[in-house]
Amino acid sequence: MIKSGGTDGRSLVSEKLNTAFVVVGGGLSGVCTAITAARKGVKVVLVQDRPVLGGNSSSEVRLWILGATSHMGNNNRWSREGGVIDEILVENTYRNKEGNPLLFDAILLDKVVAEPNITLLLNTAVYEVHKADQNKISSVKAFCSQNSIEYIITAPLFCDASGDGIVGFLAGAAFRMGAESKEEFGEKFAPSVEYGELLGHSLYFYSKDTGKPVKFVAPDFALKDITKEIPRFKSFNAKEYGCKLWWLEYGGRLDTVHDTEKIKWELWKVVYGVWDYIKNSGEFPEAETMTLEWVGTIPGKRESRRFEGDYMLRQQDVVSQHTHTDAVAFGGWSIDLHPADGVFSEKPGCNQWHSKGVYQIPYRCLYSKNIKNLFLAGRIISASHVAFASTRVMATAAHVGQAVGMAAFIASKHEVNPAVLLHKNFMDMLQKELLKSGQHIPGFELTDHEDLVQSAEISASSEYVLSELPMGILKDLDVSMAQMLPLVKGKVPQVVFHAESETHTTLEIELRVSGKSGNYTPDVVLEKQVLTIVPGRNCLSMEFAATLAEDAYAFMVLHKNPSVKIYHSEHRITGVLSVFNLVNKAVSNYGKQTPTEDIGVDEFEFWCPQRRPEGHNLAIKVEPGLSKFAAENIKTGVFRPTTEPNAWVASPVDQHPTLKLKWEKEQKISSIELFFDTDYDHPMETVLMGHPEDVMPFCVRDYQIKDGKGNVLWKAENNYQTKNVIVLEQPIYTDCITINLTHPSQNTPAALFSVKCYN
Template sequence: MIQSIEKNKRELQQKTMYSDLVIVGGGLAGICSSITAARAGIKVILVQDRPVLGGNASSEIRLWMLGATSHMGNNNRWSREGGVIDEILVENTYRNPEGNPVILDMLLLDKVMKESNITLLLNTAVYEAEKEDADTINLLKAFCSQNSTEYILKAPLFCDASGDGIVGFLSGAAFRMGAESKEEFGEQMAPDTEYGELLGHSLYFYSKDTGKPVKFIPPSFALGDITKVPRYRNFNAKEHGCKLWWVEYGGRLDTVHDTEKIKWELWKVIYGVWNHIKNSGEFPEAETMTLEWVGTIPGKRESRRFEGDYILRQQDLIEQRTHEDAVAYGGWSIDLHPADGVFSEKPGCNQWHSKGIFQIPYRSLYSRNINNLFLAGRIISVSHVAFGATRVMATCAYVGQAVGMAAKICIENNLNPRDILSNGLMLTLQRELMKTGQFIPGLILKDQRDIIQKGRAIASSEIRFKGFLHEGLWKALDWSSAQMFPVDTGEIPSFSMDVNALKDTMLETELRISSRNGNYTPDLSLSKKQFSLKAGQQTVGIHFDSILKEPAYVYLIVSKNPEIQLGYTEKRVTGVLSVFNLVNKAVSNYGKQSPPEDSGVDEFEFWCPQRRPGGHNFAIEMSRAQQVFGAANIANGIDRPTTGPNAWVADPDDPSPVLTIEWDEPKKIGKIELFFDTDYDHPMESVLMTHPENVMPFCVRNYKVKDDKGNILFEKEDNYQTRNTIIFKEPVVTSKIQIEAEHPSANVPAAIFSVRCYRDI
C-alpha cells in the first residue's frame, strides 16, 4: 500500500553560531582579514561559498596574486604588500616556486586552519540578512550544500569580502554599479558608454604536452568562427592560464545575475580557440598537446561597489593625495577594459600608471549607512576609475588586513567601524597595523611599548657603502640603464665606473632624482655629462656638482649605446638596485607613458629592475662612503626601503656580524619581533609563473639571540620569512640582547630592517 506523503513541513538542520566578527568571502581579502583579526585576539567566522579558499587566486580560477609591484613593470620599488599577504606570498614562493595552484589551495587552507580563533565554513552561501533596526545587521542566514545545514550567524560586526557584496546588498547598504560621469568627481579617465562602464569576467584554461599525438573533437557549443574574436591571431599553442586574461566577456551585461550566461559565452570561446589551435593546421606544434584544465567558474572583475564615508577617485591615485586615516596603499595601474571584452576591436585594456603608490583611507572600508558593516576586497568605496587600480588581489588583501585590525579595536571598545575615527583611535589602528608589517606610505611606527626605543643599537660592523668593485662581468649597453644609490644629505659624491668601448664613441650620463621624495620615478634631472671614449677598457670619473637637501635615492643613468659595455658585479646589498628603461607589455609599459592630453595622467619614463638571476648592480665606486646602513635604522619605525634603505647592513668582511641592543638597566622581555629582507621588490606571482629561487637572497637564514650573559635565548636555522616572532614561555630579564646574524651568502651581507621588544606577549 502506498504511504501518503507527509503533510508537515520538514525543517533543515539548523545551527546558530556566535562570534565577534563574521566575514563573508574566502578570497584573499577575507583570508587576510580573518587571520589578522584572529591573531589580534577576536573570534571570527569565515564564510566561503566555494570548496576552496583563495577566490580568483584559487585552483578554480588560477589568477596570480598581484598588487603594487605590477609584475616589476612600474616605478613602485619595494612595494610588495606587507603583513599577512606578504607572509602568504613568501610562504608560497618557498613551498611552491613552480606556481602550482593546487599547492596554493593547500597553503591557504593551512594558514586559516592554524588559527584557533577562526571557524571556517566552506561550501556555505549567505542568502539572508536580518537587521535589528534600519542601520544595523543582527544576523546572517547561510546554507551549506554539503551537509544540508542552515547556519544562523550572529555577531556585533560583519565584513563583506564576497566580491559581489551579498551582505551589503541584502542589508541595504548603499552601492553603485557602472561608471560615474566625468562631471561627478572630475575624473578625466571616466569612460563613455561606447567604451563601456563595467569590466567583464575571464575564464582560463591550461594545456599540456603529452609527448604523443592527441585528437580534439570540439563540443557542439564551441565558437565555430574564430575570426569573431578580433585578436584571434594572438592565440598560440604555448600560452595558457592567466596570460590569456583578455579572454573576457560580460561588460555589457549584469555582472552579478548574468554570471552563468557569461560563463557559457566564455566556454564557447575557449573551446573554439582550442579547436582552432588543434585543428586549423596553423599550429603543428600543438599535435601532442591536450587540454589539461578548463575553468568552471569565471574570474570576476567588477560588479557592485559600496559607498563608504569617502569614495576614492582618480585624483587620489594620480596625485598621490594623503589621508589622515590612511591604512593601506595601492599601486597597480588604473586598468580599465572595454566592455565588449574579447569581442572588442579595442586593445584588451587601457592601463595608466601613477608615479608612485597611493594611500587608501579607512573611510572607504565601511558602509556609510549600515553601522556595523565593514567592506573589504574589490567592493570598497571607490569610483569606477579608481576601482581599476584597487581591484587587484594583493591590494584587496591589504585592505582586508586593515579591516581585521579595525574589528579588533571595535570589539575592545564596543564600537562600530565609523566610531574609530570619532573616538580618536585612528593612530591606534595605524600603529597596530604597522606593528604587523603593514607599511602605510608616509607614516612611521611610534610605539612607546617597544622597549627598543629606550635602548641603544650597536653593531659589530656596518657597511660603509662606496659602491661595487668590478669583478670581470661585462654587459652591453643595449638599453638605457641606471644604478640607484641611497645617498645622505650634502654634496653628491663623485663616481668612477669601468666601461669597455668596442670602438671610439660617446658615453652619455645623467644624474636624476624623483621630484617627490619617496617616489622612485626619476623625473627630475640634476645634471648631464658626456665623455668621449677611445676603443678599449677604461675607467671614467664622473662628478655632477649637485647637492641633496634630504636623503634620497639618486639615479646614475647611462644612455643606450650598443658600442659600450658596462662593468657589473654579482654582489647585492639590501636597498640597492639597478633599473633599466625597458618595455614590459604585460602592464602596458613601453618604456615611457604618453597618455592623451585630456586623461589627467602624467607622462613619465619607466625605470624597472630585471628579475634574477639578472638585475646585477653596476660596478661603480663613489668618492664618499654613504652612512645609511647604521644600526640605529632597526628602531626608526620603517621596515622597508623608502627614501633610504632603513636597514642595518653588516660589513661583508665581518666574519660574525652581531647586532646588540643594550639598556642602562635590565629589562623584562616577553616577545621579540624581527623583520628581515625578503625583497619587497619581488612580486612573487603566486601561480603559472615559476621562480628560479624559493628564498630571497637578502634574507638572513641563520641567527641566534643571546642575553647579556651570552645565553642563547632563541636560535633559528633556514629562515625564509620576513617577520619572525619570538615568544618566551617566561619573560627574560636582561640588560641587552645580541643577535648573531650570518651573512646569507658570500655575495650578500646580513641585513635586518627592524627589531622590536615587548614586555608582554
C-alpha cells in the same frame, strides 16, 4: 537504520553561531581580514561559498596575485604589500615557486585552520540578512550545499568581502554599478556621461604537452569561427600552456552578478573554440602533441557592485597620490579598464595608465556609509569606477582586508561601530597596530613606546659602507640603465665605473631624482654629462656639481649605446638596486607613458628592475662611501626601503655579524620580533609564473639571540619569512640582548630592518 515516513514537509538542520566578527567571502581579502582579526584575539566566522579559499587566486580560477608591484613593470620600488598577505606570498614562493595552484589552495587553508579563533564554513552561501534596525545588521543566514545545514550567524560586526557584496546588498547598503561621469568627481579619465558597462569575467584554460600527437574534437557548443568572431585573437604561445590568455573576457554589457552563469557559458564557447582553432587550424604546429588539461568552471570576476563609504576614492587620489590622515593601506596597480565587449571588441584588451608612485587608501572607504556595523573589503570598497580600476586587484584587496581585520579588533575591543574609529585616538591606535604587524602605510612610520629597543643603546660589530660594488660581469649597454643610490642631503659623491668598447664613441650620463619624495620615478634631471669612450677598457670618473635638497634615492643614468659594454657586480645589497628603461607589454609599459589626450594621467618614463638572475648592480666605487646602513636604522619604525634603506646591513667582511642592544638597567623581556629583507621589490606572483629562487637572496637564514650572560634564547635555522616573532617560554630579565646573524651568501651581507622587544 533511520526510517521516516512521509510528512507535509521538513525543515533543514539549523545551527546557530554567535561570534564577535563575521567575514563573508573567502577570497584573498576575506582570508587576510579573518586572519588579522583572529590573531588579535577576535572570534571570527569566515563564510566562503566555494569549496576552497582564495577566490580568483584559487585553483578554481588560477589568476596570479598582484598589486602595487605590477609584474615589476612600473616605478613602484619595494612596494609588495606587507603583513599577512606578504607572509602568504613568501610562504607560497618557498613551498611552491613553480606556481602550482593546488598547492596555493593548501597554503591558504593551512593559514586559516592554524588560527583557533576562526570558524571556517566552506561551501556555505549567505542568502538572508536580519537587521536589528534600519541601519544595523544583527545576523546572516547561510546554507551549506554539502551538509544541508542552515547557519544563523549572529555578531555585532560584519565584513562583506564577498566580491559581489551579497551582505551589503541584502542589508540595503548604498552601492553603485557602472561608471560615474567626469563631472561627479572631476575625473578626467571618466566618461562624459555615466554608463552601466563594466569590466567582464575571464576564464582560463591549461594545456599539456603529452609528447605524442593528440587529436581534439570540439564540443558542439564551441565557437566555430574564431578569427571572424574574435578579430583581435592573439597568437598562442605553447610555452605558456594557454594560461596567460586573460583577455578571454566577456560580460561587460550584462549584469555581472545575475548573468554570471550566462557569461560563463559564453566563455566556455570561446575557450573550446579557441582550443579547436589552436589544434585544428594548422596555424599552431607546436600544439600537435598538446591536450586540453583544464578549463575553469567558474569565471574570474572583475567588477560588479561598489559600495559607498564616507569617502569615495577617485582618480586624483591615485594619480596625484593624495595623502589622507586616516590612511591604512596603499595601492599601486595601474588604472586598468577593459572594453565592455571584452574578447569580441576590436579595441585592445586593456588600457592601463600608471601613476608615478603608490597611493594611500583611507579608512573611510572601508565601511558602509549607511549600515553602521558593516565593513567593506576587497574589490567592493568605496571607490569610483576609475579608481576601482586600480584598487580591484587582489594584493591591494588583501592589504585592505588586513586593515579591516585590525579595525574589527579595535571596534570589538571598545564595542564601537566602524565609523567611530575615525576619532583620532582610535585612528592612531589602528595605524599603530597595522604598522606593528608589518603593514606598510606610505608616509607613516611606527612610534611604539612599548618597544624596549627604542630606549636601548644600539651597537654592531660592523656597518656596511657602500664604497665599492666589485666588478664581476661585463654586459652590453643595449638598454638604458640606472643605478639607484641612497644619498644624503648635500654634495653628490664621486662615482667611478668601468666600460669597454671596440670603437671611439660617447656615453651620455644623467643624474636624476624623483620630483616627489618617496617616489622612484626619475623625472627630475639634476645634471647631464657626456663621456668620451675609447677602444679598450675605460675607467670613468663621475664628478657631479649637483647637490641634493634632502636625503633621497638618486639615479645615475647611463643611456644606451650598443657599442659600449659596462661592468656590473654580483653583489646584491639591501636597499641598493639597478633599474632599466624596459618595455613590459603585460602592464602597458612601452618604456614611456604618453597619454594621447588630457585624461588626467602623467607622462613619464618607466625605470624598472630586471628579474633575477639578471638585474645586477653597476660595478662602482663611491667616494666618500655611503653610510646609510647604520645599526640605529632598526629603530626607524619603517620595515622596508623608502627614501633610504631603513636597514642595518653588516659589512661583508664581518665573519660574525652581531647586533647588541644594551640598557642601563635590567629589562623584563617576554617576546622579540625581527623583520628581515624578503625583497619587497619581487612581486611573487602565486601561480602560472615560476620564480628563480624559493628564498629571497637578502633574507637571513640563520641567527641566534642571546641574553647578557650568553644564554641562547632562540636559534633559527633556514628562516625564509619576513617577520619572525619569538615568544619566550618564560620572561627573562636582562640588560643586554645580542643577535648573531649569518650572511645569506658571500655576495649578499646580512641585513635587518627592525628588532623589537616587549615585556
